[in-house]
Each structure stands twice: as structure tokens, then as C-alpha cells.
Amino acid sequence: MFDYINSKILSRCHSIADLRRAAKRRLPRAVFDYMDGAAEDEVTLYRNQADFGRYELLPHFLVDVGNIDLSVKVLGADLGVPFILAPTGMSRLFHHTGEKSVARAAHKAGTLYSLSSVATTSIEDTARTGAAPKMLQLYVWRDRSILKDFIQRAKASGYTALCLTVDLPQAGQRERDLKNGFTVPPQIRLSNILDTMMRPDWLLDFLTSPRMKLENVLTHTDAAQNLFSVIDYTTRQFDPTLTWDDMAWMIDEWGGPFAIKGILTVDDARRAVETGVSAVILSNHGGRQLDHAPSPISVLPEVADALGDRVEIILDGGVRRGTDVIKALCLGATAVMVGRAYLFGLGAGGEAGVDRALELLSAEIRRNMALLGCPSVQQLGSKYVREIKS
Numbered sequence: 542m543f544d545y546i547n548s549k550i551l552s553r554c555h556s557i558a559d560l561r562r563a564a565k566r567r568l569p570r571a572v573f574d575y576m577d578g579a580a581e582d583e584v585t586l587y588r589n590q591a592d593f594g595r596y597e598l599l600p601h602f603l604v605d606v607g608n609i610d611l612s613v614k615v616l617g618a619d620l621g622v623p624f625i626l627a628p629t630g631m632s633r634l635f636h637h638t639g640e641k642s643v644a645r646a647a648h649k650a651g652t653l654y655s656l657s658s659v660a661t662t663s664i665e666d667t668a669r670t671g672a673a674p675k676m677l678q679l680y681v682w683r684d685r686s687i688l689k690d691f692i693q694r695a696k697a698s699g700y701t702a703l704c705l706t707v708d709l710p711q712a713g714q715r716e717r718d719l720k721n722g723f724t725v726p727p728q729i730r731l732s733n734i735l736d737t738m739m740r741p742d743w744l745l746d747f748l749t750s751p752r753m754k755l756e757n758v759l760t761h762t763d764a765a766q767n768l769f770s771v772i773d774y775t776t777r778q779f780d781p782t783l784t785w786d787d788m789a790w791m792i793d794e795w796g797g798p799f800a801i802k803g804i805l806t807v808d809d810a811r812r813a814v815e816t817g818v819s820a821v822i823l824s825n826h827g828g829r830q831l832d833h834a835p836s837p838i839s840v841l842p843e844v845a846d847a848l849g850d851r852v853e854i855i856l857d858g859g860v861r862r863g864t865d866v867i868k869a870l871c872l873g874a875t876a877v878m879v880g881r882a883y884l885f886g887l888g889a890g891g892e893a894g895v896d897r898a899l900e901l902l903s904a905e906i907r908r909n910m911a912l913l914g915c916p917s918v919q920q921l922g923s924k925y926v927r928e929i930k931s
């Protein structure tokens with residue numbers, strides 16, 4: 542019955558904002574806030590989206606736009622769309638099919654999925670969905686043997702790229718989570734219990750499916766059976782002493798396409814290129830780490846200018862519309878990454894919801910490319926975009 546209701550709800554979602562509202566209705570408040578929220582005053586979260594509004598698109602007419610080509614090549618993979626799916630931990634919280642649904646939906650949309658190292662599905666089980674291409678995201682753990690193990694498992698399971706997230710020397714303070722008692726260990730509150738009872742679809746799904754585990758970290762801790770101990774162990778493993786030399790070692794150990802995620806300055810972008818990355822991901826972790834860090838779209842023009850064609854640039858943060866993707870590509874990105882855009886779909890209706898999110902984004906890009914008078918995303922450039930003078 543819930544499947545039928547969800548399919549009706551999804552068919553009435555015509556934008557990522559609609560999917561966000563649907564996810565908000567289906568998920569308990571604490572779970573929705575964990576997905577939607579960000580650090581401290583959420584200034585960066587707000588700017589990630591709002592700064593796209595600083596640019597306008599300049600249409601060119603009487604151009605043959607009978608066929609629109611959305612294909613791009615990123616991290617060695619030929620993709621059918623110019624967006625890839627960002628790594629997001631603990632997806633099982635939003636729907637029991639979690640990362641498997643996201644991987645399958647990415648495959649159907651012709652794009653790349655990046656599995657988080659704190660995923661609730663293992664590296665191997667995600668590979669078994671048949672999704673291709675796949676990227677594994679790494680944090681830097683104090684215990685370097687965990688890193689070696691992850692890299693070997695990714696190789697053995699046919700992952701095509703690695704991505705190192707560098708903006709998490711420690712976790713940012715997400716105050717919605719603190720207010721909701723969504724902490725390790727969780728604070729059980731009457732208000733949360735009542736709120737959760739009002740979401741029978743989510744509750745039934747959560748209670749009748751296998752327990753949530755951080756599958757990839759399990760083998761490295763004795764606390765394997767207790768989720769909160771594993772999360773606690775994982776948090777303590779983040780290494781604040783990471784340096785560029787460590788990354789150089791990882792690039793060497795992997796030997797394939799390698800992206801650095803979390804770059805926001807020209808200096809760091811240049812250093813990353815010198816160290817040997819294949820792609821620089823401009824990102825502030827969706828506003829979840831350093832509040833008041835700049836939005837990726839605001840730093841993209843200067844980074845693109847400094848790096849030229851030496852490396853791929855992926856913009857990550859605030860993308861909710863096809864026009865956001867088009868603006869980023871005009872300003873020098875090779876592709877964009879989306880996080881919450883597909884998570885809202887997962888929270889609203891599992892795999893069908895992720896499918897819906899990716900269909901909406903693809904359709905918006907295709908339609909607006911035609912309206913812009915540009916038949917291929919590879920032809921997007923400065924002539925189609927202008928910063929609004931204030």
C-alpha cells in the first residue's frame with residue numbers, strides 16, 4: 542500500500558524542491574534534519590544554493606537544438622549526463638534499500654555513483670548491484686591499514702575511481718542534530734517517539750528490514766555489533782594530521798583516476814594538481830563542515846581560470862536545478878556532483894524516488910540547453926553566462 546501511495550506522491554513531484562517536501566513528510570524529523578541540515582548557522586548551506594542566483598543565462602537563438610547531447614567524460618568514465626552522485630554516509634537511514642538503490646538508479650541514469658566509506662552497504666555488495674562506473678570515497682583514518690584495505694577491496698570489486706575527502710579533520714557541529722538528540726549515543730525523547738510514530742511508512746520500513754551497520758568499517762573494530770560504538774570508533778579514526786604527502790601515497794597505491802574532494806581555494810587546487818590528482822572537487826561538504834566557507838559556485842571561475850585544462854573540475858554543493866548544472870559547466874566545471882538532490886528522492890520513495898530525482902535533473906538540463914540554444918554540454922562556456930552586477 543505504501544508503495545502505491547509513494548508512486549502517486551512521486552508522480553506529483555516536479556522539482557527537487559517537491560521531492561524535499563515529500564521526504565520531509567515521510568521521514569521522522571530527526572532523520573530529515575540529519576539529511577537536510579548543516580553546520581552552525583547554516584550560512585554556507587544557504588549560499589551554496591543562493592549563489593547560483595548571482596549568474597544569469599544568455600540564450601542564443603536560431604541554433605539547431607533538435608538533438609541535445611548531455612554526455613561528458615569524467616574520471617575516465619563516459620557518462621550520459623553531466624552530474625555524478627556524491628558520497629553520502631548512512632543512506633540506510635532514509636530507506637532500507639539505501640546505497641544499493643542509489644547505485645542502481647545511477648546506473649540507469651548513465652552516471653557514476655560514489656560510495657561513502659561510512660556507507661551502510663559494503664564495497665562488495667554495492668559492486669554486486671552491477672552499477673558502473675563506481676567511485677569509492679575515502680576519509681583518512683589514523684590506522685593506515687584501513688586505507689590500504691579499502692583501496693585493495695575497491696580494486697578487487699571493479700571500482701573505477703577513488704575520491705579522498707579532505708574537509709573533515711573533525712566533524713562540523715550540526716546543531717539540528719544536537720537539538721533533535723540525533724547524537725552518538727542517541728537521546729531518546731518522547732517528542733521523537735511521537736514524531737516517529739506519525740511516520741508509519743518509514744517506521745515499518747526501518748523495523749522490518751535488516752539492522753543498520755557501517756558495513757565497510759565493521760571488520761576493523763571489535764565493536765562490530767553495536768552501531769553506535771562503530772560510529773564512535775569511526776569518528777575517532779578521522780586523522781587531523783593528514784598532509785599532502787599522505788595523499789601522494791594514496792594516489793600511488795591506487796594507480797587510477799583519483800579525485801580530491803573539499804577544495805575551495807586556488808592555492809589548494811594548484812597543490813592538488815601538482816600532487817597528481819585527476820580531478821578537483823570544489824566542495825564544502827554541503828555546508829556541513831566549516832560554516833562561512835565560500836560556496837563552490839563562487840570559487841569556480843577563479844579556480845577554472847588558474848587550472849585551465851590541466852585537470853577536471855567537479856562542482857559539488859547546492860545543485861537543485863538543471864540550470865545550476867548548466868551555469869557550473871559554463872563557468873568551467875567538467876561536471877557537477879549532487880548530494881541532497883538524490884537523497885531527497887531516496888527519503889521520499891526509495892529507488893523510485895532516486896530515479897525521479899535523476900530524471901527531473903536530466904530533463905531540466907535537456908530542456909534548458911534547448912532554450913539556451915546550445916546542443917551539447919561540451920560546448921557550454923562563458924558566452925552563455927553573465928554575473929549579475931549588483
Ligand SMILES: Cc1cc2nc3c(=O)[nH]c(=O)nc-3n(C[C@H](O)[C@H](O)[C@H](O)COP(=O)(O)O)c2cc1C
Nearest residue numbers: 576627628629630657706826827858859879880881
Ligand atoms: C546526509 C549526508 C551525508 C554525507 N556523507 C558524506 C560522506 O560520507 N562523505 C563525503 O565525502 N561527503 C558526504 N556528504 C557530503 C556530500 O558528499 C556532498 O558534498 C554534499 O551533499 C553536496 O551538497 P548538496 O547536498 O547541496 O548537493 C554527505 C552529505 C549529506 C547530506
